[in-house]
Amino acid sequence: MSPEGEGSKFSAESYYTTQPPPLSLDHDVSLIREFVSRQEKEGRNVVLVTSGGTTVPLELNVVRFLDNFSAGTRGATSAEYFLQAGYAVIFMHRQFSLQPFSRHYSHSTNPFLDFLEIEASLNGTASPPDICVTHNKRRHLLDVLTAYKRVQAAGTLHTLTFVTVNDYLWLLRAVSHELSVLRRKSMYYLAAAVSDFFLPRQKMSEHKIQSGKGSLLIEMDQVPKILRSMVDEWTREGFVVSFKLETDGELIVPKARAALERYGHQVVIGNDLNHRKYEVVFVSRKVGSLSPRASSSEGGISHNNTDNSSFVESWLRINPPASSPVLGTDYVKEIEEDIVAELVGRHEQWISAGR
Ligand code: PAZ
Secondary structure, three states: OOOOOOOOOOOHHHHHHHOOOOOOHHHHHHHHHHHHHHHHHOOOOEEEEEEOEOEEEOEOOOOOEEOOOOOOHHHHHHHHHHHHOOOEEEEEEEOOOOOOOHHHHOOOOOOHHHHEEEEOOOOOOOOOOEEEEOHHHHHHHHHHHHHHHHHHHHOOEEEEEEOEHHHHHHHHHHHHHHHHHHHHHEEEEEOOEOOOEEOOHHHOEOOOOOOOOOOOOOOOEEOOOOHHHHHHHHOOOOEEEEEEEEOOHHHHHHHHHHHHHHHOOOEEEEEEOOOOOOEEEEEEEOOOOOOOOOOOOOOOOOEEOOOOOOEEEEEEEOOOHHHOOOOOOOOOOOHHHHHHHHHHHHHHHHHHHOO
16 A cells, blocks of 8 residues: 555655665665765765666565566676776675676676686696686786775775665665765766566565466556655765666657756766667756756767757767677777766766865
């Protein structure tokens, strides 16, 4: 049942007063507080990267749930580029989805064990066989390992996990509050694929739904649009970047514009499910066209504004991998490298504009 009665919608406020927080929330928040305060002392910008899909449980003792396609590639890859750019990163990801650094070896197309060889023991010695890294994989592994160790030593990566859409919503609010002390030095990069629908606790069956009645009809509620509260109440002057995924390319720009209009944040990055690794569009307000919150500046990539709306679109494209690897190396261009470079530039301008 919806909080204000049958058929009514959850607002952000009614959501948080009726749906229970995850058990680990207080613990997670205390670790985040420590992390943010250390980064603040060390003068770093901090970005919250959300990544991966959310589940929607159908029962309290969960046997079944709805899920979505997201593997967390966008978030994990972007987190690495933010770290490389000197940011501290709070990586809030779906449990078991891809993570920065280990992502290079988690995928079934690049299995970790294929990088290792067994070195036979030398003739006549009783020493057991040893392992070593396959020769032509060493350079890449060394690069990944070096970056990973550097980040570990600097203490600039903090990871948090969620599973359900409820975990996600509670964590997002709590982390945003903690991060808001950094004001303009904080960025929110919302790449997770969050369910638009959920089953409120009050509507859930306690035990496994029985199949005896034949077909199953479940009416879900809409997940509240929390971006408005995030922009107006939780994040103060943080630089907020949301993503918009569509499967009909024609809808991307209009829906991204509508989101900016409605929530008043800085950037929407639009992507098409089937082209998301090679093409994205940045949608933002034109210079001089103020958001409800403050003015934002434009970045340096090619702009496309074919009408006289108050928005500007900047398309970012790379070649699909078959044509882009540099011969003789493992280097494959990733679109997140350019997405992050563009955002870092825009964020710098955002910070300067607030001085
Ligand atoms: O996780 P992934 O790399 O496979 O996909 C990334 C993505 C498409 C989920 C992300 O770029 C995105 O668009 N997230 C927001 C989705 C949405 O709520 O519209």
